Amino acid sequence: MSPADDGFSPKSIYSYQFKMLELVFANLRVRPFRTFISVVGVAIGVVLVVLFTGLARGMTHDMARRASNWKAEIVFTRAGAMELNSSNLNVSTAYTEKLLQIEGVKSVVPVGRYITASSKGRFGTQQIDGVDWEPFAAMNDMQLTDGRAPRANDEVIVDERQMRDDKLKIGDEISLFGGKQYKVVGRFEPPSGSRIKMSLGALQAELESPNKCTYILVKLKDGADVEQVAAMINQQLPGNKINLSRDIVTDATERIPALNTFLRVLVGLGAFVSIIFVLLSMYTTITERRKEIGILKSLGASKSFIIKTIEGEAFLIGILGLMLGFAVAFGASYLIAKGFELVFEFSSGWIIAAVLIALGGSLIGALYPAWRASGIDPVEVMVNE
Numbered sequence: 001m002s003p004a005d006d007g008f009s010p011k012s013i014y015s016y017q018f019k020m021l022e023l024v025f026a027n028l029r030v031r032p033f034r035t036f037i038s039v040v041g042v043a044i045g046v047v048l049v050v051l052f053t054g055l056a057r058g059m060t061h062d063m064a065r066r067a068s069n070w071k072a073e074i075v076f077t078r079a080g081a082m083e084l085n086s087s088n089l090n091v092s093t094a095y096t097e098k099l100l101q102i103e104g105v106k107s108v109v110p111v112g113r114y115i116t117a118s119s120k121g122r123f124g125t126q127q128i129d130g131v132d133w134e135p136f137a138a139m140n141d142m143q144l145t146d147g148r149a150p151r152a153n154d155e156v157i158v159d160e161r162q163m164r165d166d167k168l169k170i171g172d173e174i175s176l177f178g179g180k181q182y183k184v185v186g187r188f189e190p191p192s193g194s195r196i197k198m199s200l201g202a203l204q205a206e207l208e209s210p211n212k213c214t215y216i217l218v219k220l221k222d223g224a225d226v227e228q229v230a231a232m233i234n235q236q237l238p239g240n241k242i243n244l245s246r247d248i249v250t251d252a253t254e255r256i257p258a259l260n261t262f263l264r265v266l267v268g269l270g271a272f273v274s275i276i277f278v279l280l281s282m283y284t285t286i287t288e289r290r291k292e293i294g295i296l297k298s299l300g301a302s303k304s305f306i307i308k309t310i311e312g313e314a315f316l317i318g319i320l321g322l323m324l325g326f327a328v329a330f331g332a333s334y335l336i337a338k339g340f341e342l343v344f345e346f347s348s349g350w351i352i353a354a355v356l357i358a359l360g361g362s363l364i365g366a367l368y369p370a371w372r373a374s375g376i377d378p379v380e381v382m383v384n385e
Helices: 010-030 032-067 095-100 133-140 160-164 200-206 224-236 260-289 290-298 303-340 348-374 377-384
Strands: 074-077 105-117 125-130 143-147 157-158 171-177 182-190 196-198 213-218 241-244
Touching: 010 032, 010 303, 032 260, 032 303, 032 348, 074 224, 095 105, 105 200, 125 200, 133 143, 133 200, 133 213, 133 241, 157 171, 160 200, 200 224, 213 224, 224 241, 260 290, 260 303, 260 348, 290 303, 290 377, 303 348
Parallel strands: 125 196, 157 182
Antiparallel strands: 074 213, 074 241, 105 125, 105 213, 143 182, 157 196, 171 182
16 A cells, blocks of 8 residues: 555655655666566667658658759649659640630640669668650759760760769660660759650650650749639649649648558567567566565555566666667667768657657556456465575
């Protein structure tokens, strides 16, 4: 029975809680290796959530930012075509003439996009854009810093990052579309959409989709209202999808259908790892401490005291694991970003999830061992020991 149950003063209750805290620290110090293993287990769960969700968000938003690094205010396409795993050329380029006839539209540029499996890609994929370079560059304030625009169907231009990653120079060849060789004839800046671009005609020929594109960039005249022009396009050319460029980054996560599922699986795995590590560690500890617990109970320790003590140990393990996990996750993200130029973007929501997993997982993992410990019979322990 605790002092509060017997009507003790607040001072006595404080002393009781302080002694319990001392006991918690003492128990953790007595078994440093097992404590360390438990802390590492919790930290692994935190790292899984923080590091990988940060990488997934960062790379997704980085792709979306490059995809939206346009001066065009509107993207005219078909439903589903702007998802980051889509490779459809299902928009007729005949829409370019129709779009130019709509009031407020200044210029349009059709763009083809193809995503293919590649061992050289960051996520096992490689994106290629097909554009007519001169109007595309003029619309989006882009320029060639070296070389020239692609003319033949076997020519491409790349951005600075692609050149650096693949150690390319003007005149080198790169392998695309399952082994076909393409000559690098130019380098462009700033990054926008795919890091590799060929002419729209070349992409159409390769995919056997003449007069087709993935989307059409629509640049408005000065002073034109974006919402109003978008509504007119939707009214005059129904059955298509009108995206505002400013919205592409905001809903980037939704453009990869499996990403949210992947992140939820990571959270579940992190929670499972934390709970299992603490459960096994605390259960083994309780088995070894039967005599100690029996003595405490023979001296008057209540079931609630035993449970609170063990849960207190688990809570402290959760805090230490949380600190270690954050340190490892943030340190690893810095080194990975610096060494491999990957982008990390941490969110407060996932950090809160990591905190709840570390602390909640530790408390849940210790619950069954604590309940078993509270039921130990001191007489039986004394006889057997």
